[in-house]
Amino acid sequence: DQQVKQNSxxxxxxxxxxxxxxxxxxxxxxxxxxxxxxxxxxxxxxxISISSIKDKNEDGRFTVFLNKSxxxxxxxxxxxxxxxxxxxxxxASAKEYGNKLVFGAGTILRVKS
Amino acid sequence: NAGVMQNPxxxxxxxxxxxxxxxxxxxxxxxVYWYRQLPEEGLKFxxxxxxxxxxxxxxxxxxxFSAEFPKEGPSILRIQQVVRGDSAAYFCASSPRYGGxxxxxxxxxxxxxxx
Numbered sequence: 047d048q049q050v051k052q053n054s055x056x057x058x059x060x061x062x063x064x065x066x067x068x069x070x071x072x073x074x075x076x077x078x079x080x081x082x083x084x085x086x087x088x089x090x091x092x093x094i095s096i097s098s099i100k101d102k103n104e105d106g107r108f109t110v111f112l113n114k115s116x117x118x119x120x121x122x123x124x125x126x127x128x129x130x131x132x133x134x135x136x137x138a139s140a141k142e143y144g145n146k147l148v149f150g151a152g153t154i155l156r157v158k159s
Numbered sequence: 160n161a162g163v164m165q166n167p168x169x170x171x172x173x174x175x176x177x178x179x180x181x182x183x184x185x186x187x188x189x190x191v192y193w194y195r196q197l198p199e200e201g202l203k204f205x206x207x208x209x210x211x212x213x214x215x216x217x218x219x220x221x222x223x224f225s226a227e228f229p230k231e232g233p234s235i236l237r238i239q240q241v242v243r244g245d246s247a248a249y250f251c252a253s254s255p256r257y258g259g260x261x262x263x264x265x266x267x268x269x270x271x272x273x274x
Contacts, residue, residue, distance in 0.1 A: 087267075088268070089250050089266050089268050090202070092264060095262055135202065137202075143215075144207055144214060146207055147192070148204070149203070151201040152201055
């Protein structure tokens with residue numbers, strides 16, 4: 047039962063352009079959403095999060111958009127840099143579930159210079 | 160402020176042996192979560208602990224796996240009688256507070272290989 051889905055296994059973007067990573071969820075109890083970035087042989091690094099009471103959160107080059115009615119969120123990276131090349135995981139949590147994170151399968155982002 | 164520490168980083172065990180994975184949370188964090196990542200998959204929740212208490216172990220396999228977070232010292236994930244299917248990356252995360260809306264910070268992981 048995949049409650050969090052990242053349907054694009056990989057994405058390739060030119061340096062300087064926008065990267066858009068997508069994530070869908072099925073459980074309407076989720077009230078907090080997070081994006082993590084992961085390099086090989088390292089742990090996930092927290093990037094940005096958004097509460098279900100908001101529809102947008104911005105931090106530097108990273109913006110997360112949440113569409114609750116569509117149960118969809120996206121991460122925008124502008125401008126993309128070669129150092130952004132990594133696996134990006136979408137995760138969701140709910141107060142009722144004690145903050146445990148439910149992860150998507152990840153999207154591999156490659157930024158070409 | 161040191162991040163989440165995990166050791167060992169790599170662990171090789173033969174089938175039937177025991178594996179012990181250690182996690183020290185970030186300073187000031189009293190909530191520890193363990194996740195497992197199988198090859199080509201996302202991270203899956205295993206167990207959530209606070210000091211001396213297991214809060215949620217709904218993601219733990221029913222047999223051979225156990226976890227603790229004693230009053231003193233690191234959290235330990237213990238796998239008895241390991242099998243090849245236990246080969247995975249095990250990540251520990253810590254959080255300062257309970258409840259939704261708080262980020263979890265991850266350690267570098269322990270890569271377990273069962274031969």
